[in-house]
Each structure stands twice: as structure tokens, then as C-alpha cells.
Amino acid sequence: MSAIALYGFLAHGIIFGAFVAALPPGGRRRMLALAAIPIALATGIASFMHGIVGNPSLTLLALAVWQLTSLRKSPLAYRPALTLLAFAIPFYAMALGLGPLDPYAPGYQPLPLLAASLPLAALLWWRRLDCWLLILALDFAGYASGLFANLWDALFDPLLVLVALAVVVGQPFRRRHVA
Amino acid sequence: MTLPRWLPPLLFVLAVGAAAWRAPAPAAPEFSRAPSAAASRAPASFVAAMLPTAAPSAHAATLAELPDGRLAAAWFAGTREGAADVAVWFATLDAGVWSTPQAIATREGTAAATLAYVRKIGNPVLYAEGDRLHLWFVSVAIGGWAGSMLNHSVSGDGGRTWAPPVRLQTSPFLNISTLVRAPPLPLADGGLGLPVYHEFIAKYGEWLRLAADGRIVDKGRMALDRRALQPAVAALDERHALAILRDGGPAPGRIRSATSDDGGRQWTAASALPLPNPNASVAMLRLHGGHLLIAGNGASNRNELLLWISDDAGKNWRPAPTVESVADAEAEFSYPALLQARDGRIHLAYTWRRQGIKHAVFNEAWLDGGTP
Numbered sequence: 001m002s003a004i005a006l007y008g009f010l011a012h013g014i015i016f017g018a019f020v021a022a023l024p025p026g027g028r029r030r031m032l033a034l035a036a037i038p039i040a041l042a043t044g045i046a047s048f049m050h051g052i053v054g055n056p057s058l059t060l061l062a063l064a065v066w067q068l069t070s071l072r073k074s075p076l077a078y079r080p081a082l083t084l085l086a087f088a089i090p091f092y093a094m095a096l097g098l099g100p101l102d103p104y105a106p107g108y109q110p111l112p113l114l115a116a117s118l119p120l121a122a123l124l125w126w127r128r129l130d131c132w133l134l135i136l137a138l139d140f141a142g143y144a145s146g147l148f149a150n151l152w153d154a155l156f157d158p159l160l161v162l163v164a165l166a167v168v169v170g171q172p173f174r175r176r177h178v179a
Numbered sequence: 180m181t182l183p184r185w186l187p188p189l190l191f192v193l194a195v196g197a198a199a200w201r202a203p204a205p206a207a208p209e210f211s212r213a214p215s216a217a218a219s220r221a222p223a224s225f226v227a228a229m230l231p232t233a234a235p236s237a238h239a240a241t242l243a244e245l246p247d248g249r250l251a252a253a254w255f256a257g258t259r260e261g262a263a264d265v266a267v268w269f270a271t272l273d274a275g276v277w278s279t280p281q282a283i284a285t286r287e288g289t290a291a292a293t294l295a296y297v298r299k300i301g302n303p304v305l306y307a308e309g310d311r312l313h314l315w316f317v318s319v320a321i322g323g324w325a326g327s328m329l330n331h332s333v334s335g336d337g338g339r340t341w342a343p344p345v346r347l348q349t350s351p352f353l354n355i356s357t358l359v360r361a362p363p364l365p366l367a368d369g370g371l372g373l374p375v376y377h378e379f380i381a382k383y384g385e386w387l388r389l390a391a392d393g394r395i396v397d398k399g400r401m402a403l404d405r406r407a408l409q410p411a412v413a414a415l416d417e418r419h420a421l422a423i424l425r426d427g428g429p430a431p432g433r434i435r436s437a438t439s440d441d442g443g444r445q446w447t448a449a450s451a452l453p454l455p456n457p458n459a460s461v462a463m464l465r466l467h468g469g470h471l472l473i474a475g476n477g478a479s480n481r482n483e484l485l486l487w488i489s490d491d492a493g494k495n496w497r498p499a500p501t502v503e504s505v506a507d508a509e510a511e512f513s514y515p516a517l518l519q520a521r522d523g524r525i526h527l528a529y530t531w532r533r534q535g536i537k538h539a540v541f542n543e544a545w546l547d548g549g550t551p
Contacts, residue, residue, distance in 0.1 A: 001292055002345050009294035044296070051296030051320035052356035054328070054346075092352045097381035097405065106353045111202050114195055121191050133187040137194040144197035149348045149395050151198070158353055166315045 007147050008055035009046055011064075015056055015159070016040035018064035021053055053159050058142040060160040062135045075131040078171045081164035088161045091152075107150035112139070115152075131154065186540050203396040208372065208388060208442035210414035211365035213465060220522070223549025229531065229538035233268040233280040234261060239460075240528035240536045242518040243305035243312060245337045249273050250345075250520065252528050253283065253303045253314065254536045255283070260301070261323075267303040269338050272538070281340050284316050289330060292343035296320050301327065306362045306371070312338050315359045315373070318346075325379040326355045331393065347395060349387065355379055360460055360514075361411035363389070364420070364443070366378040370396070372443045374410040374422060382427045384410035386443050401446040407435040413465040418442055421493045422451075423463050423473060423529040431478050434461055436493070454487055454496055455479075464517040468545060472499070472526060474515035484529060488546060498518065499546045502527065502539060514538075 014037055021033035040046040063076055066116040076084075106113060117136065124133040139154040148154040230240075234256035243251045250272040257265030267284035270277050290297040301324060303316040317327035331346040349357040356379035363371040369391035376384050384401030401410060406428035414420045419440045426432030433451040436500040440447075455478035462474045470488050473496070476484035486499035503512040515529040524540050531537040 001343060004345065005292065005294045016473065047290070047294060050294060051290070051298075052353065054295075055348065096356075096379060097377060097383060100400070100402055102398065102400050105400075107351075108395055108397050109203055109205070109239060111199060111204060114199050114202065117195065121188065121195075125191075126186050130182060130187040133191055137187070137191040140191075140194035140198040144201045144367050146201070150351070151202075152351050153348055159280045159349075 004055065004147055005050075008050045009041070011056045011061045012046040012049040012053070013041040014068070015060060015064045016045055018067040021067045030068075045091060049159075053157065055148070055153060055157075056141045057157040057160055058139045058147075058154050059135055059156055060163070062138055063160070063163070075129075075135070076164060076167055080132070081167035084161060084164045085168060086157060088156055088164075092158070092161075104150065104152055104173070107152035110151035181469050183302075186458060188546075189296075203390060203394070205370075205388070205390065205523055206394050208294045208370075208444055209417045210372070210420060210442055211367050212417060213414065221542055221544060223542065223544040224524075225539065225541040225545045225549075226414065226501075227537060230254075230270060230314045230528070230536040230538055231277050231280055232363075233282075234258065234264070234266075235532050236262075237535050238530045238533060239302045239360070239514045239517045240530065241303050241305045242526055242528050243307040243362070243514045244518060244520050245271065245307055245312065246310060247337070248521065249337070250518075250526055251305055251307070251312065251338055252277075252516075252536065252538065254528075254530075255301055255303060255316075257467050260533075261299050265300055266297075267300065267314070267450060268370075271338065272489040275342050277538075279510075283314065283334075283338065284330070284332065284344060284381075286318075289318050289344050293318075293346045294332070295346065300330075302358060302360050304359045304362055304373075304526075308365070308371070310335060311501065313363075314341065314344075317358050322355075324358065326353075328354050328357045329357045329359060329375065333393075333545075334475060349375070349385075349398065350377075357385070358409075360409040361462065364412055364414050366442070367417065372412070374412045376408040376410060376424075377406055378427075381405035382408040384408065384424050384446070386410075386412075386439075386446060388443065397444070399444060399446060401437040402448050407437075410437070411461055411463040412443075413463050413471055415465070419492075421463075421471070422446065423452065423461055425458060425460050426451070427458055432456040432458055432474070434475060442487070452493075452496060456480060460514045462515040462517040462527075464519055466519055466525070468543065469525060470543075472517060472525070472546070474502070474517055474529070475512060477504075480510075481513040482508055482510040484515065486546065520522070 020036040058155040212508040224241040237256035240254040266282040268280040269283040270280045285411040306313040329347040330344040363373040371389045386399040388397035407424040409425040410422045422437040436449045437446045459476045487496045527539045
């Protein structure tokens, strides 16, 4: 068993726990979420998720840990979720064969991508979005550790995009609830 | 808790630096120069025999020559293609006798090693590189073969024992739809170029560049239309290569082709070859003498297994002797694998009526029309 396989398996256990933590409010939600992690690892849920989704991105794992441990609102709010969707949907379409270019390939030799991230990081710092800056740093550190062959896989994954879609689609309902 | 204002950018800069340090920046690829060998003067020979049976249904053979000269074969077999009991089986040919097949990759073993659910496994590819014997094979968690992921394992003892397989990350969308069928080509930097293919929504060939340590360092697309798959590649020199692909479109099909003139970095669609293809896998080999050899099926069905030779780097093709041909259109002799051993003999393994794998060994004199 490789470190990469172990990462994917354990990360999916944590992500499953975070999904439980995101369930409608309840007094024992956090305890249930923490209990869900070993259950997911022991019953094959994490293995099944790992088989279907592949290795999750470090961004998704960081958001899952945030969901499990923080009382504050998730940084994946409406605007970042919409930004992710606007980037990821055409990215996946092209990577799956729409058009001649494969945007996934540059992730194997990502020096230009890393260079392009510098102005983005400056923008995040200037806007005081420290949380996203730290997540980006975590993603790059994960790539540097060898957990990911392709930089894109450290940054986002289809499950994260699905969560972003849920955030965007659910926004009008949340507004109505607040009103 | 509030972080100091300087801490997040400092951590970011450190992480970017570490990522940049790890990011590969390989030199322009070149194919490894093929060893030259004198043409054999041996009389024409052709011998064929079935491999030992491992399971009721067998398919997709692959061949490799071990450092000690033994021939190794792997294929997948089980109750039927796609069944849960399908395993990748492995046998070696020593002094004319095939060893008892051993299962070297199973659904359960792959799931245990990758800590991920696996529903079925399929197409294997063997490749001998010095003392290391590589095995790539596909696995599926959900859906059909279009949902395949690529796994890699290595043996350091000629196939007796294998390292646990590792799943390769080749696609951003659920890591699906990377399949393998033909062996890699050695690159001058010690790495490998592995022809793979994609078949989710669209079907096209792809090229994975692997570093000497096995890490993927580049990926390219063979720019054909969306109906060509299962590339088999032969290097013509250090820079040029020809890829032939299965025609996944409606019959009557022809063998599709693509070329590269930069060591496999980019691939350009070329004209389809004037050779039939009934939506079936093809194999190609550059013989020691420089000729190209293709094995594939006839126009309509898989009931003929044919060979073609090119004397001019793939510009023109002439038929070589027929390997199998029966009138029954339902009969299947398919999924050929070709290998020329260091002694000059040419080995062909193929699916025989889905009941087993057949192995034929012949030489260039037989290809030129000589009678055994």
C-alpha cells in the first residue's frame, strides 16, 4: 500500500465525516460527524468513495477539516464556489476531449502554473482572504510532498466541484431562509 | 485566533518554492536508439500452440522478453470479460514449455493495495526494462471500460513476485478513462513513452511520458477525430514515430494512424492506412531489420488474423502470410501482441476464440513467403 493510497482512503473518511457535519443543525451533529469517520473507514464507505472519486484534492480535505473543527462559516461561500464552477466546468469538458487542448497536461510540469499563482496569491493577500491563501499553500505543499503527480489534482476535484454546485444552487434558498 | 499579517504569504512562498523545486522540467524527449542486429539467415519457420488455460474466457495478451531470454506473457481471464473473477494471468516460456499460469493481479488484490473499491480489472501490458518487469493494467470502479483507471506494478524477479499495484493519476475527472493496450517505447533519458487511450464520450489515443523513476511527467493527445483508440507505436528514429490505432467508428473501418516528429511530445493525425480494421485492436513492431510489421484483423470480422509488412517506414504495406482464417464470422482471433526477441524470432500472442491465448513464433524468412 502506497502513501498516496493511504492519503486518499483516510481523506475520504474525513470528507464523509464533514458531510455528516453539514447535515441540518442538531445538538449532537459534531459528535456524529466525528463518529462517522471511523465508521466510513471501517465499513467500506471511504474505500467506495476512493474507488469512485479517486484521490480528493487538498482543498476539499482542508474544507472538510474546517467543517469538522471550526464554528465559523466555511470559506467556500457563494462567490468562491461560483468562481470554482466557472473554471472547473470548461476545464473538465476540455480534459474529457472537448476541443484539441488538454488543460490537465500542464499540471504535470507546473512551473508556469506556479508562476501564474503569484499574482493570484497577491490578490488574496490584498483582499485579506488569508484562509484561501493558506489553502493554496497547503495544496502546493501537498504537490511538493509527492502525493500528487499533477498539480491540478491538489487544487480541486469533482467532489469539490459538486460541493461548490450545491453552495451555488442552495444560495437562493438560504437567502429566503434568512429573510 | 488571528494570524500575523505576514504569516500566510510567507507560508505560501515557502510552499511555492517547494513545489517549484519538485516540478519536473525534463529535456525534450527522444526515442532510444533501437539496437541494430544482423538479418537472420535461418530457414523459414512457423510454430503455434495454445498457452495453458487459466479460466474459461481469455483475452488481451501481452508479451515481454525477460533478461534471461525467457518469454513472458500476461492476459486477462475469468468466467467472462468484465466478471468479478477476472484476473491478470502470467506465464513464461522456458525451453519450449509454458509454465502454469499464475494470477498476478486480481480485483481483490488491487482493491487492497489501492485502498479503493474495484469492480473489475482488464487489459494488461508487460514491459521488460533491465531487471525490472513492468505491468500496467486497467481497473474499473463503476460503469464500463470507459471508466477505467490505470494501475502499475513492478517485479524485480522475472514475474515471480510483484510489488503492490499503484493507481496512476492520469485524468482530472474521477481519474477515469485511461486504458492501456500496447507496450511503451524506451526514451533516451531512461524514461518510457506509454501509449494509452481515452474512451469516455470521445475515443482518442494519448501518450504518457514517464520519467526513469516511473513518475508521469507529460501527457499528450493524439489529435485524431473521436473514434480512434488503442494506439500501438513504433519509433522510426530518435525523433520520429508512427502510431497505429483501432478504428472505433462504423464499419468498414481502416487502421488509423498518427505521427510524431518530436520524440512523442506532439502527435499529428495522418491518413488512415490502406489496411482494414473491423473495430479491433492492432499491434505493430519495428523489426530488427527496420521493416514494420502489423498484426490485425480483416475487413468485417475478427475471424481472420493477418499480417502486413512495410519496407519504407509505413508508407506502403504488403500482406504477409495469414495466421488464422476461418469462414465462421463469429470466430474470433483478435487482440494481437507482437515482440521480436533478441535472437531475432518474432512472437505473436492473440486471443483464440475467447477460449484461450495462442502463441505463434516465426521468423522474417517466413514473413517473406518462405515455407517452414
